[in-house]
Ligand SMILES: CC(=O)SCCNC(=O)CCNC(=O)[C@H](O)C(C)(C)COP(=O)(O)OP(=O)(O)OC[C@H]1O[C@@H](n2cnc3c(N)ncnc32)[C@H](O)[C@@H]1OP(=O)(O)O
Ligand SMILES: CC(=O)C(=O)O
């Protein structure tokens with residue numbers, strides 16, 4: 001359980017330590033513990049966002065922007081993309097376009113994906129079915145030049161989308177082999193989801209428990225990050241902490257936020273705690289001891305039984321692989 005929890009915190013990996021973990025496919029892992037929305041028409045908030053220590057900044061064209069400000073948001077974000085990333089800080093530079101059914105999505109994509117610099121990630125809200133993914137793929141292939149690709153975050157926000165979820169993910173994964181996007185995460189859009197199923201929000205969110213669990217389950221089945229719901233009462237930081245920790249325990253890798261004060265609490269909740277780190281260090285030490293014994297037993301088995309030797313070394317490889325990942329994560333945590 002702990003191992004899967006820390007894998008989700010693998011950061012951008014261009015460190016020397018990479019040589020040690022050269023067989024581990026975490027090289028391009030982009031952490032998104034907090035995914036913060038910034039209304040795309042609000043230059044003051046956009047400037048503020050660059051000063052924060054947040055994993056993902058989502059410049060928003062969708063629900064954070066009033067209908068009569070859509071064009072302003074699109075233009076403002078395009079200008080920012082033309083100028084290039086405004087800081088050397090490492091964070092996921094993302095845009096949330098309007099939904100396909102809104103009729104605004106194509107204009108958003110055209111404006112944002114033909115700017116001087118591509119965003120790292122496109123957030124596609126209200127995906128309902130695989131046809132939406134096919135449409136998105138066709139549109140972005142016509143806008144992005146060369147061999148460049150963006151990461152895609154798929155929003156699941158309705159009853160129909162929840163039913164079609166595996167189909168949506170399968171299509172996205174298959175298309176990504178030939179298209180200019182790579183699916184990287186699912187987002188649970190709980191506010192729109194509640195509206196879709198006619199649920200009334202409660203403090204413990206029991207009314208959406210099934211959907212919240214299903215999203216994380218399907219995300220993991222397709223190797224995607226799972227990003228949990230927004231905690232709208234942004235002044236209630238205690239409630240935010242409890243909900244973030246709950247999401248982390250459920251297997252979510254991050255959470256959407258709407259206010260800078262929410263960022264540190266959420267990012268903390270999606271990191272391993274001291275107890276878990278101590279447990280991992282204990283596991284590393286135990287492993288060293290076991291490895292010594294295993295080496296000897298493998299040597300003896302090699303002499304007597306070829307098949308048994310094969311089994312043992314396979315186990316050893318698997319264990320080695322897991323430990324290397326653990327050590328790598330500890331190294332990153334110590335150096336942050
Ligand atoms: C269901 C969904 O789709 S959720 C996504 C759509 N919703 C959103 O995007 C809402 C985003 N959040 C916001 O717009 C704001 O946080 C609000 C409106 C909720 C509150 O804003 P304010 O009243 O300005 O909050 P507050 O005064 O506490 O802000 C403190 C500082 O943080 C800044 N700030 C607040 N929210 C954000 C944000 N999302 N991004 C960047 N900066 C922000 C403010 O500009 C202010 O900066 P300043 O000190 O330089 O003036
Ligand atoms: C985040 C979002 O889009 C929603 O909850 O509907």
Ligand SMILES: [Mg+2]
Nearest residue numbers: 063157189192
């Ligand atoms: Mg929504």
